Amino acid sequence: MELMRKLEILADAAKYDASCASSGAQRKDSRTGKGVGSTGGMGICHSYTPDGRCVSLLKVLLTNSCLYDCHYCINRRSSDVQRARFTPEEVVQLTLDFYKRNYIEGLFLSSGIVRNADHTMEQVIEVARQLREVHDFRGYIHLKTIPEASQALIDKAGTYADRISINIELPTQASLDQLAPEKNIANTKVAMNGIRARIDEVQDARKQARRIMGRPRAKPPTFATGQSTQMIVGADTSSDSVVLHRADELYRDHRLRRVYYGGFSPIPAPSVILPIKPPPLVREHRLYQADWLLRFYGFGVSELVPQSHPDLDLELDPKLSWALRNRALFPVDINRAPRDLLWRVPGLGTVNVERILSARRFSRLHLADLQRMRVSLKKVMPFIMTADHRPRVATLENDHLRLQFLPGPRQLEFDFNPKASATAADALMVRSGQL
Amino acid sequence: MxxxxxxxxxxxxxxxxxxxxxxxxxxxxxxxxxxxxxxxxxxxxxxxxxxxxxxxxxxxxxxxxxxxxxxxxxxxxxxxxxxxxxxxxxxxxxxxxxxxxxxxxxxxxxxxxxxxxxxxKMHAFVRFRLIGTDEPTGREQFVAWFEPEHRIVKLACPFFQKRFANMDWSILTPDECAIWDGETLAYLPGVSRLEAPPADAHDDLWRTYYRSVFNPARLKVQAMQSEMPVKYWKNLPEAQIIPSLIAGSDQRVQRMLSSPERPLKPAPDNAYLHSLKTRRANPSVSETHSPTH
Structure with a gap:
């Protein structure tokens, strides 16, 4: 089979994995080496496909042949999709060729399970080994690992990769039993714990190595700097509460960098066990928003999805719907409230909260100050007090407050004030900063 | 004044x-x-x-x-x-x-x-084209054409120097050009687009990859454009096929939706699959009920 056809099949087979991060790696670059590559700054999205997703890594499977029968997956053994297999050398060459043209940040390699977990893992590791050891490649490598693979192989994968991940796939074992009968949450968690232990160990060793200044240093060990996972949303009947509690557990107990939520997407060869449905795009979006609130805004899962509301509101973002359920906490005084209370105001992000904290040391803040910081006044006004604004009590108690935030019919916009052409005097005003 | x-x-x-x-x-x-x-x-x-x-x-x-x-x-x-x-x-x-x-x-x-x-965006959207190999050193030589919105060449190019230290490359822009030969990063005046090579032999493979990772069931053209504004498209080889991907997506989804459901295949007689049944991790960490309790 020619390379282009293999690429077509094995990229198509890998695209349902949502992860595309290329950030958070150890700082390294090619100046001291003989190959290409650098990591350590911000992740870079080198392109975007019309589904709005970022193209950062060459994301492919080594093979899409698979022993497992996960019903949401295009590559399951019961699927009649055409099968293909890359040789390790082919993936290595593609990665380097794409990288040198600045198409990508690196490689995301996964594989269908062939023969057994260890054999499959060895194939995946061989690609990373060649990239690092033969070609001195210093770009980003993300390896998908199999929880049932031996700890020694997972460790080895981690020494070549910047990130490793194991997909939890579904939030409960009951759902896995039904839809991915070969997968087991307990095994996955044991493997995640193993990876976490290695990450911690190596980071400690690196800290130690930094502390020994002035003496000839042993080369600090290298290991992936983080692990992530993916949960499929909308294939089983789990509520958002179940999904988010699982995510929260993974963040807290296993220190995952990221949990990705992949809305179950129609696949070309649907399974009789899992009829296809349109992808739950809004739900996926709300889950990401809630995930953000858990990680960066100090929210707890039970605040976002309390027992009375086990699913996120699809019409409003989770912070806004939390605020509408907890109106007694508002209005928040922009000029006095502590950081963690400002984080809870709908319409204020962490960046603007820092700006507010900084600006209010100099003067009492007015609505115009917030506007200059590009805060959406319409969204925040019912929830805040400023030097010149206090919402009417009736606003916060009004049953219609929710309606105010629902997306309304869109209005056509016309420009009634076309700009007059500039005069010479205008030009001077511009250049001297008076306009 | x-x-x-x-x-x-x-x-x-x-x-x-x-x-x-x-x-x-x-x-x-x-x-x-x-x-x-x-x-x-x-x-x-x-x-x-x-x-x-x-x-x-x-x-x-x-x-x-x-x-x-x-x-x-x-x-x-x-x-x-x-x-x-x-x-x-x-x-x-x-x-x-x-x-x-x-x-x-x-x-x-x-x-x-x-x-x-x-x-x-310059770090993301520059596309290098291979123009040859320097015979004595064996270093590959690449050229890119880019049209930044602001005058950023000097601010953006040290990144490429770190990343591609071991290839020779030039980035040409209308304002300024950057040239790296393995030793120094030099800046020269801007040039016209005609100075840049039009295409690379790998562009086709890259477009194949781009086409294959697109999921037609999740069409979100707005989201794509806000991150990759149309002004950059003319210098991105993959952007040529965006219109046809969008136009064909509806039909592809319809085909999926009307595709017959596939029957199950029995598990092959594989030792590893058999072992999975007995390999569930020890009960102390295993799940007995859902995580919400």
Missing amino acids: ITALIDPTFDSWLKKARELLQGGVYPEQIDWVDATREASLLQEGPIRPKHDAPAVKVPSDFVQLAETVCAHRDERRFAVLYRLLHRLTLGGERHLLKHPSDPDTRQCQIWAKAVGRDIH
Whole structure:
């Protein structure tokens, strides 16, 4: 089979994995080496496909042949999709060729399970080994690992990769039993714990190595700097509460960098066990928003999805719907409230909260100050007090407050004030900063 | 009114700004003029430095901000930067940069952010084309053409030097070109697009990859365009196929939806699959009920 056809099949087979991060790696670059590559700054999205997703890594499977029968997956053994297999050398060459043209940040390699977990893992590791050891490649490598693979192989994968991940796939074992009968949450968690232990160990060793200044240093060990996972949303009947509690557990107990939520997407060869449905795009979006609130805004899962509301509101973002359920906490005084209370105001992000904290040391803040910081006044006004604004009590108690935030019919916009052409005097005003 | 003739670069502006500041010149008195565009028509006014004035110290976080802002193409940038500098130093507003709702600070931050985004997009959207291999050294030689929104070549190129230290490359733009030969990163004047090679043999493979990772069931054209604005498309090989991907997506989804459900295949007789049944991890960490309890 020619390379282009293999690429077509094995990229198509890998695209349902949502992860595309290329950030958070150890700082390294090619100046001291003989190959290409650098990591350590911000992740870079080198392109975007019309589904709005970022193209950062060459994301492919080594093979899409698979022993497992996960019903949401295009590559399951019961699927009649055409099968293909890359040789390790082919993936290595593609990665380097794409990288040198600045198409990508690196490689995301996964594989269908062939023969057994260890054999499959060895194939995946061989690609990373060649990239690092033969070609001195210093770009980003993300390896998908199999929880049932031996700890020694997972460790080895981690020494070549910047990130490793194991997909939890579904939030409960009951759902896995039904839809991915070969997968087991307990095994996955044991493997995640193993990876976490290695990450911690190596980071400690690196800290130690930094502390020994002035003496000839042993080369600090290298290991992936983080692990992530993916949960499929909308294939089983789990509520958002179940999904988010699982995510929260993974963040807290296993220190995952990221949990990705992949809305179950129609696949070309649907399974009789899992009829296809349109992808739950809004739900996926709300889950990401809630995930953000858990990680960066100090929210707890039970605040976002309390027992009375086990699913996120699809019409409003989770912070806004939390605020509408907890109106007694508002209005928040922009000029006095502590950081963690400002984080809870709908319409204020962490960046603007820092700006507010900084600006209010100099003067009492007015609505115009917030506007200059590009805060959406319409969204925040019912929830805040400023030097010149206090919402009417009736606003916060009004049953219609929710309606105010629902997306309304869109209005056509016309420009009634076309700009007059500039005069010479205008030009001077511009250049001297008076306009 | 003093006419300050400068090259539209950070170095040139900072040098002039220091002189003017030393002379105690007020921001409203200066007409900042791009010497590369209007030099022949204008004469620079004399600046009389106040010899008795103590040397003004320009804060380092301002210098950093100014370097980024100077790369912006907005004509007002030099004047607003000078006003900000004047207020910070002679005006006594030492904490002005920490005051995010101040109009001048805010404006400069907005410009700096736009420049930062443009640099990030350049790192993302430059596409190198292989033009040959240097015989004696064996180094591969690549050329790229890019049209940045702002004057960012000098700010953006050290990144490529670190990443591609072991290949020879040039990035050509209308304003400025960067050339790396393994030893030095040199900057030359801008060139026309015609100087750049039109395509690379790998563009087809890349387009194949791009087509294959697109999921037609999740069409979100707006989301794509907000991150990859149309103005960049003309220099991205993969962008050529965007219209056809969008146009064909509906049909592809319909085909999936009407596709018959596939029956199950029995598990093959595989030792590993058999072992999975007995390999469930030890009960202390296993799940007995859902995580919400």
